[in-house]
Amino acid sequence: MVIIEQFLNATEVGHYRQALQQAAWLDGTETALGMASAVKKNLQADGNDPVVKQLVNGLLAKMGANNKLVSAALPHKIFPPCFNSYSAKETYGYHVDAAIMRLPNSQEILRSDVSMTLFLSDPDDYQGGELTIATDYGSQSLKLKAGDAVVYPSCSLHQVTPVTEGRRLAAICWMQSLVPQAAVRDTLFQLDQTIQQLSANSTIPREQLDNLHLVYHNLIRQNAQV
Numbered sequence: 001m002v003i004i005e006q007f008l009n010a011t012e013v014g015h016y017r018q019a020l021q022q023a024a025w026l027d028g029t030e031t032a033l034g035m036a037s038a039v040k041k042n043l044q045a046d047g048n049d050p051v052v053k054q055l056v057n058g059l060l061a062k063m064g065a066n067n068k069l070v071s072a073a074l075p076h077k078i079f080p081p082c083f084n085s086y087s088a089k090e091t092y093g094y095h096v097d098a099a100i101m102r103l104p105n106s107q108e109i110l111r112s113d114v115s116m117t118l119f120l121s122d123p124d125d126y127q128g129g130e131l132t133i134a135t136d137y138g139s140q141s142l143k144l145k146a147g148d149a150v151v152y153p154s155c156s157l158h159q160v161t162p163v164t165e166g167r168r169l170a171a172i173c174w175m176q177s178l179v180p181q182a183a184v185r186d187t188l189f190q191l192d193q194t195i196q197q198l199s200a201n202s203t204i205p206r207e208q209l210d211n212l213h214l215v216y217h218n219l220i221r222q223n224a225q226v
Helices: 010-020 034-038 050-065 067-073 182-199 206-223
Strands: 002-004 025-027 043-045 075-078 082-086 091-095 100-102 109-111 114-119 126-128 131-135 138-142 149-153 158-160 163-166 168-177
Touching (some): 002 067, 050 168
Antiparallel strands (some): 075 168, 100 109, 126 163, 131 158
């Protein structure tokens, strides 16, 4: 689980929130499959709305340019982000994301390896509405600042607890990673972050950095599925 602070800055968050006020919203249960539909109670922005399409394209561009996201997820395919809204008594109970998803208006499919939630509301804007993710070390609850995002394995059970007051806006998306094994992705992420930190240190010999780059890229070659 990786937190990306200020994935969107305050100005960008304001733009998204203002634009979403003009968007068409649908019953969120229409997009849930199987058992998930029984525990989903929220609204989802209409993906066919021109306003929403523009926001989605902008968010996809931000995802491709965010080094920490690329390092953590190693995305191969990205499901277009969806925007959801939770108001009083709305919730999304414990569920697991579908393993295989069909890309909208396409015959192409995607295996969901990595999920991302981008918070668009400030924590003080609503009560409840925590994103709770079940991990091997117990459940972790998140309520991040507006503009912050969290990336986590799609295979995790997770929920959005009931909102009791206010409105919670967020964007969610799923990615098929070049490296499907979560443990290997985590190792590669830690290695890449270390290389980036060392690269900023002018006292580290270039030869040592080259050797680390060699190890990193050879590990990707050994584990990537393209």
